[in-house]
Amino acid sequence: MSETKTPGRLYRMWDSDIAYSFRKSPLAIVSGIVALVIVLAAVFAPWIAPTNPYDPSSLNLMDGFSRPMEPNAFTGNTFLLGADNQGRDVLSTILYGARISLFVGFSAVLFAMILGITAGLLAGYRGGWVDALLMRIADVQLSFPSILIALLIFGVARGFIPPSQRETMAIWVLIIAIGLSDWVQFARVVRGATMVEKGKEYVQAARVIGVHPVRILLRHILPNVMGPVLVIGTIGLALAIIAEATLSFLGVGVPPTQPSLGTLIRIGQQYLFSGEWWILLFPAMTLLALALAVNLLGDWLRDALNPRLR
Amino acid sequence: MTEPLLSVRDLVVEFPTRRGVLRALDGVSFDIAPGEVLGMVGESGAGKSITGAAIIGLIEPPGRIVSGEVRLAGERIDNLPPEAMRRIRGKRIGMVFQDPLTSLNPLYTVARQLVETIRAHLDMSEKEARAHAVGLLDRVGIPAAARRIDDYPHHFSGGMRQRVVIALALAAEPELVIADEPTTALDVSVQSQIIDVLKEICAERGAAVMLITHDMGVIAETADRVAVLYAGRMAEIGPVSDVILKARHPYTSGLMASIPTLVQNTDRLVQIPGTMPRLNAIPSGCAFNLRCEHAFDKCMTDRPPLLDVAPRHAAACWLVEEETQNDG
């Protein structure tokens, strides 16, 4: 019989395996900080950015191609990170662009998660033809790379939406396209875990008592499945951010008047040979830092949650 | 007395973990004579498999041998460089694992796996090795060995697979065979056959056997001597009949009593109260003291060494000392 009292809740969280693993991994800590900084900067962009690059009236073409930290010969304005070809302040555009990238990224992953989890729960719990059908669709979709699917959805949507609406709808189409291209991973994992949990006694006990299936799914099965879902979600977030950047780079993402990091890079490439390197470098570094940080966090999370590696 | 084939002295194996160092083996000592069958019994986690792994040098890092000696025919093998140890494995010490399904590489034929092992240790041509392999399979009781040798592992049933595993373990004619729970994964009906095969083929070749199992029935039928492990320490060791019928360590007698027999007419099964302590929570003194109904003061403070009860029979219990004092 132990005399010590059980440690408090906060202490237990701090001492838990996951928190311990986080504390011990300098990489995870650094990535966490980097990701947090970028997210905060993006969220508070309207307040901390020097200008609003999305407001056409605030732009002055004469500001174009200003070098970083040098006053412009024509207007006298100084931009910390330089200005792009249309006179947009690169720093502000990075902040606003990161904002869009993150918004699209998070929404797309959320969308994919909800879609995938629902499909996975259904398929795993019901089995039968529901399961077979969903898995067929999943298999077929998995054999196509997600970029292709996203592109197709985008192209189709474009065909349906009249040109006047395209700008405003672009973001939503983007979110749906990326989300739809990514749901399968979640569905698969959740389905597998659901099938495993379904066979366990506590679920059978709940069924015998007569608990409604939806309640069983949400209250009992779902929590057990969240671990792997989180790992896939983190990595999916990185992928979604990269997907949005890629689509914007290809010219089929965000509209050109609301450039995201991908668009900036596209513009930057055009002026690479003529020497305006800042249009390319800073957005590229931001994108890289963000994607790397999220990826590292996802990697760490996966190792931390993997019971076999402990 | 002839020199023992295997000699283990004060072997200590530790596993560093996040929450401290776990001592899986805490000063285990025993001998195996040439051609002898030594059984090693104990509960899960008592350290039986670790002992086998330590002897053959296959402890998974970060586990390691901290102190103690392992001698094969007089020479130390626990501190050999990896290449030298590799030459001993298979050639002088063979090992049989528990699950025949996962012990064999599913992508290669039995022939390929046998010939490879034979040619790694014995100087034979491909043809000679293959003939030798067929002979081995035949000896372990695989019907139509010459034809079946070209089959893949999944073509064999569980019992047949384990025979193949035994053949593989003995392919290079080792002097000692460590069998780690060789029948646990098999059907009951097949278990005794496999034990017989193992015993016969080892006896034929004069190989000693270290039979690790938690099944006392197998030990009673097959072993010459038996060692009982508890919480990484040796509780008792001696000839099979002595240990089974005249156990001196309370744990051993508890074990024997808890085996149900067909002749008893009881309502309740006998149990030793409590459970084996976790490796990071072993009490000071005797590891069994919390569960022992004969425990007294000394048991709580001093750890008992193996004390002789009779020639070749020893138990690590202070009761033995008490009784010898009373006798003498």
Added chain:
Amino acid sequence: MLAFIIRRVVQSTIVMLVVALVAFALFRFVGDPIGAMVGQETSLEDRDALRTALGLNDPFVIQFGRFIGNAIQGDFGISYRLQQPVMELILQRLPATLELAFISGLAAFVFGVSAGVYTALNRRGTISTSIMAVSLIGVSLPTFLIGILLIWLFAVELQWLPSFGRGDTVELPGGWTTGFLTSSGRQSLILPAITLGLFQMTLIMRLVRAEMLEVLRTDYIKFARARGLSNRAVNFGHALKNTLVPVITITGLQLGAIIAFAIITETVFQWPGVGALFINSVRAVDVPVMAAYLVFIALIFVIINLIVDLLYYAVDPRLRVERSAARH
């Protein structure tokens, strides 16, 4: 075996039909084919007459049938944007994409497997950690960024390699234009191939590493070591073969992804391939090209899947159980 092939072929045909359906739906419902063909002044009656003449008012099924019939003959209509037959456009640009895909896939496989095996066998050490670090960056960097950074370094700063285009090509009999035979062609291939292959290479490397680490933990590897087989035999004879079986199949499936990722690479390097064609058609909502590309890619995927399944069947003996189940 025959039953297996037939089953897979039937499955593939079904998939192709579904894809064709989707492509056709695209064709039919997205955008207005008539609108792209005639001027704005054309009256509604004339448009409708044209529609009937072109069979666009026929029932869905008939139109679909016609679509399939045409598709099989390779007729996908005319591109809205370029006013050329779609099939011609695709065939013209296919060699560029295929050459690029082949080189990058080959490089990705060779380097990926080597790096994967190395980092699995040497888990610690500076080379391994640096390879892992580079691989992490390879996965986090979007393909287009890799391409641009490579252009910056090698074309702008160092001026060693061309920054866009395919260089000089040679037309072979049969219509295939190749860049392999000219030095400028080969030089132009390097940066795009690295860009395209880097993602795949890091993917393969991580896969091989993870798979090999898993395999190295299995019982049959432990047993192989217990038999005293050399490190070479264990790592490369047993572990590698078991690792490569799932890796090869996944790599085969990656080939399809390469062809799709070529879209990005071709855009970055202005490489005149099928991918660039596709992206331009998405931007301009040039439906015939989009539909045709879709069907084409699906065909390539389906064929690759079929080949990969056959490969798996050939390599893993466990899948051939049906024949020999009768044996015991």
